[in-house]
Amino acid sequence: GTEEGKEEVKREEPRVEITEEESQFITEKLKDFFLETAAGGLIEKKCMMKLMKIIGDFSKFRSKDIGKEAQAKRLEEYDGDKEKYIDVILDTMNKEEQSFNFCTTAVLNKLEVTHDKYMKSEQNLIMDPMCQMELLQKGIENEDNTTEIPDELDKAKTIELLKESNDKSFEQYKGYKDAVQKKDPYLTPVVISC
Known part of the structure; x- marks a missing residue:
């Protein structure tokens, strides 16, 4: 060498x-x-x-x-x-x-x-x-926390909106489930969040 x-x-x-x-x-x-x-x-x-x-x-x-x-x-x-x-x-x-x-x-x-x-x-x-x-x-x-939060968005309202959003996301996902399973089952959380 x-x-x-x-x-x-x-x-x-x-x-x-x-x-x-x-x-x-x-x-x-x-x-x-x-x-x-x-x-x-x-x-x-x-x-x-x-x-x-x-x-x-x-x-x-x-x-x-x-x-x-x-x-x-x-x-x-x-x-x-x-x-x-x-x-x-x-x-x-x-x-x-x-x-x-x-x-x-x-x-x-x-x-x-x-x-x-x-x-x-x-x-x-x-x-x-x-x-x-x-x-x-x-x-x-490091999350962007520069967004102004409206006064009416208190803890209870935030929880309510998150629940509504989650319900809608899961409902929407049902329509995409077959396509996700066909392409890549690991995409499930990504598609739900989109």
Whole structure:
């Protein structure tokens, strides 16, 4: 084994082309970020949570139009061809996943972190129950809470509206059940929420 032989075995890391605006966004998000490595060469857990947040923020920034387009497409198929409606949902999920993977690669490229190191660090993080709780809490804290809530929307009215919404969702789902079962039974909660 020469050094040249070792280089040939090394896997090529995926790369993505990003716009100047995207590059500036990532650079701004990473300006106060310091990559810390823990035992076994993994990314330190708190650091990994920050990194996941940065990737999530970039993904939201980059794919802000996917949700709007998806809602418009769902409305076109609503109460029409059930299978087309399910196809719109599947297509949206694929686009969101591709966008998230693109964003992950872009941020990792900027930090010069391999996908392998990131994936192993992520696996290590999600195996830790304390980190799971913290991630859940951060997810709740990061929800958009800038929406003005009308005064008449008290706890009782909120519960009433949620019950009505759930009842309607389940009633609507009955019409889509066969199409969902045919395409992908795991889509059931997604279709109910759409």
